[in-house]
Amino acid sequence: MESPERARLDAFFRQITTQFPAGDAITTLVITHLLAERPAFLRAMATTSTVGAVLPKPKSIHQPTLDEVRRTFTVHDLTRELFADTTQALDYLEDTAGGRDVVLVDIGGYFATILDTLVGKFSGRVLGVVEDTENGHQRYAALDALPCPVVSVARSPLKDCEDHLVGRSIVFSTEALVRARGDILTSRNACVIGFGKVGRAIAQTLRAQDLRVTVYDSDPVKRVLAHSQGFCTSATTTEAVRDAELVLCATGNLALRHSDFAALRNGAYLGSVTSSEDELELGSLHDLYQRTPVSAQLTRYEITGHYFYVLADGGAVNFVHGAAVGTYIHLVQAEILAATAALSHSRFQPGLHDMPTADRDTIARTWLDHFER
Structure with a gap:
């Protein structure tokens, strides 16, 4: 400074x-x-x-x-x-x-x-x-x-100002990590789990960058709000993530449990807004999935017939670039x-x-x- x-x-x-x-x-x-x-x-x-x-x-x-x-x-x-x-x-x-x-x-x-x-x-x-x-x-x-x-x-x-900018920084860091392996996000299907202030900012930023965005929130009122803003919505987590090539979790709580990971599309990128122990039950996969570092902030999870990528070990993606x-x-x-x-x-x-x-x-x-x- x-x-x-x-x-x-x-x-x-x-x-x-x-x-x-x-x-x-x-x-x-x-x-x-x-x-x-x-x-x-x-x-x-x-x-x-x-x-x-x-x-x-x-x-x-x-x-x-x-x-x-x-x-x-x-x-x-x-x-x-x-x-x-x-x-x-x-x-x-x-x-x-x-x-x-x-x-x-x-x-x-x-x-x-x-x-x-x-x-x-x-x-x-x-x-x-x-x-x-x-x-x-x-x-x-x-x-x-x-x-x-x-x-x-x-x-x-x-x-509110911080939360809005955190949402944008999450997308910035996600795209940077994806591009580091020679890939891009544009025109893909994305899913945002959680439509609070940060989740809303993530969804809006993804849409502005030409992704097709589906929102899931356990609160039906927030799903209505997402629907009113033009987002597709889902009634369950499984339905929300099934076709998503990018899944970003912003619930401030446990978003994906052990049974949810099997529904992820092959090759999907998965990231979180908060600590991995808060949002993602990744520990339950360690005896089932082979984990292979793709880069410093990207890990491939693979089991026979199924694989996906986890950003920043499941931690807050934006902290990769200082948040x-x-x-x-x-x-x-x-x-x-x-x-x-x-x-x-x-x-x-x-x-x-x-x-x-x-x-x-x-x-x-x-x-x-x-x-x-």
Whole structure:
């Protein structure tokens, strides 16, 4: 990042943290994509909290950024297993922030299954969670009762800009990986599973690039919406993928199960918007299909009479090329900072919450002041 860009970004975050100051001393554990623009966000988080640990998402680490962040912050490896076992998770929290007031900054619902234990048995206080993604939002929403506030920015209007550009970047990276093996997408049949904000952007971008697009969503209302926008729709996943030469999954949940892969057309390309463990049940195929690397980001799955290609090991395809969405990502980061500050003031009761409209308006006006020109 060039010096003028860094100065402008730091000035933006200074104004955000001034407008949304934290209360008493808090410690944050920050799960994050560690991309080139992320140090500015972490520096801002450090002005409102003690950053107890940065936990980078494994498939979205920019190595020079990791090296830079390690010079300032404690960085720990992140795995689903770390927070799957309640004893291990509680021990980790005690070792990292024992006795303190803590806010957990999440991407993907890592803390969801053990949140009751962390809130009930931690020697300090878990003030709440800030969740960034749709799949994480769904994990917290699925719990019978939340023991602390969870503030989700996943469905914030401020995230709409990012979601639209993520959809476009997914298509860009998909086409780049396909072209790397001498193939093209133009005029092919494509299937998009999930017609939320990202899925909608993917479908629209594919259509604009002359693909024939079929949409499947488990929500019939979203299928109606897709139909109203001129997309073909299917009543089942199997029907949707059967004739597709490209399948992109954007559900924020498990999109393709073990039985669905057999329905894929021979030679189809398969990609995901989120982590492979969230969208694709690929692990169930490892004893059945032979896996052959075609390139660094393309794997051929083959069994007698059937084969298909998986992009980026089933992980988020756009992270192959840095997942850049420009300065719009800072709208979401600012809302995460504001939500963290709100939790430090105990503004919310236990349950799932959005940030108030007035706070989002303040963030949007501040962004316009810094980045509109």
